[in-house]
Amino acid sequence: MNNYFIVIPCYNESAMLGKVIDGLIDAGYPNIIVVDDGSEESLSGICAARHCHYLRHAVNLGQGAALQTGIEYAIIQNADVIITFDADGQHDPADIEKMATLISQGKADIVLGSRFTGSTQGLSFTRKMVIKTACFIQFLLSGFWMTDAHNGIRAISREAAKKIHLTENRMAHATEIILEIRRHKLRWVEVPVHIVYSEYSRNKGQKTVNGIRILFDVVLHKLFR
Amino acid sequence: MSGIQLLLIAGVSLITVYFIQRMKAAVFSVLLMALLCLTAIFFILQPELTSRIANYFGVGRGADLVFYIFILLFWFILLKLYARIRKLEATVTELARKISINSALNETRGND
Numbered sequence: 001m002n003n004y005f006i007v008i009p010c011y012n013e014s015a016m017l018g019k020v021i022d023g024l025i026d027a028g029y030p031n032i033i034v035v036d037d038g039s040e041e042s043l044s045g046i047c048a049a050r051h052c053h054y055l056r057h058a059v060n061l062g063q064g065a066a067l068q069t070g071i072e073y074a075i076i077q078n079a080d081v082i083i084t085f086d087a088d089g090q091h092d093p094a095d096i097e098k099m100a101t102l103i104s105q106g107k108a109d110i111v112l113g114s115r116f117t118g119s120t121q122g123l124s125f126t127r128k129m130v131i132k133t134a135c136f137i138q139f140l141l142s143g144f145w146m147t148d149a150h151n152g153i154r155a156i157s158r159e160a161a162k163k164i165h166l167t168e169n170r171m172a173h174a175t176e177i178i179l180e181i182r183r184h185k186l187r188w189v190e191v192p193v194h195i196v197y198s199e200y201s202r203n204k205g206q207k208t209v210n211g212i213r214i215l216f217d218v219v220l221h222k223l224f225r
Numbered sequence: 226m227s228g229i230q231l232l233l234i235a236g237v238s239l240i241t242v243y244f245i246q247r248m249k250a251a252v253f254s255v256l257l258m259a260l261l262c263l264t265a266i267f268f269i270l271q272p273e274l275t276s277r278i279a280n281y282f283g284v285g286r287g288a289d290l291v292f293y294i295f296i297l298l299f300w301f302i303l304l305k306l307y308a309r310i311r312k313l314e315a316t317v318t319e320l321a322r323k324i325s326i327n328s329a330l331n332e333t334r335g336n337d
Contacts, residue, residue, distance in 0.1 A: 035325070053329060053333070054329060054332075055325040055326060055328075055329045056325050056328075057321045057322070057325050058321050058324060058325070059317070059321055061317070061318050061321055065318050065321070065322070068318075068322070069321075069322045069325055069326065072322065072326060073326050073329060076326070076330070167315060169314060169318055220307070220311075224307075224308055224311055
């Protein structure tokens with residue numbers, strides 16, 4: 001249990017972060033790595049009070065960069081299973097157990113959360129369409145049909161985490177992970193997760209037009225590989 | 226010599242002088258730039274010649290040929306620059322990552 005590490009990338013999340021960390025600690029996950037991606041106000045106070053590992057990028061680089069930093073640090077900390085978790089409170093700590101178990105039992109190298117096979121609250125129609133389009137594009141690029149794309153909750157085995165290297169600093173990292181799965185022939189599985197879209201997470205989250213920017217990054221990623 | 230020819234020659238010469246001044250150490254680049262400059266001035270003075278070359282390639286006017294070549298060149302430069310920006314971004318990311326990981330490790334060591 002102790003070698004489960006939760007990686008939370010965050011940027012200006014001081015409003016929710018404390019609550020998210022408390023939720024994880026209450027659920028029995030004390031090893032938390034917060035990667036502060038150059039937030040305007042330091043989040044070290046929130047983390048120190050809860051005895052979390054706190055890493056801070058000197059400049060804002062993007063969620064992909066923050067995840068990669070957290071994953072590398074987790075490997076240094078001898079994590080056996082690394083769980084990525086969003087800082088805006090949309091994920092449920094109760095979902096971690098089944099995801100991490102699949103890894104520790106050796107049934108998969110990477111477990112991806114899916115909001116469409118699980119129960120999801122407050123998902124708008126446009127958002128659903130955007131994600132489904134992303135799924136289709138990912139299918140074209142990777143050949144893997146997944147029911148969800150760009151879901152922040154994942155569990156990764158230590159060995160898989162060592163192989164995966166995210167170079168896409170911004171949101172295109174979520175597609176890059178799928179391409180890395182294919183490149184390293186990792187065994188993946190999707191697991192239904194519970195997602196709550198709150199007013200806060202909707203405001204903090206991706207705008208629909210941002211999808212175009214992400215697509216642009218994905219295409220360029222393929223071009224400049 | 227017409228006004229536009231004077232303007233173009235003056236512009237090309239200025240850019241070349243500036244470039245050579247800045248890049249004194251890079252002999253090859255300076256030579257290439259000087260050659261480019263001379264070719265440019267030559268064609269500015271002999272515009273009919275570009276038209277003849279253009280006709281040979283099936284393009285009506287010399288100015289059009291130059292335009293098409295520039296579009297290609299522009300795309301090439303754009304891609305090269307973009308690749309360089311990505312490389313730069315990767316370097317900055319690597320630096321920020323190393324710094325953040327090292328300082329976090331030092332912190333935990335300090336607490337023990």
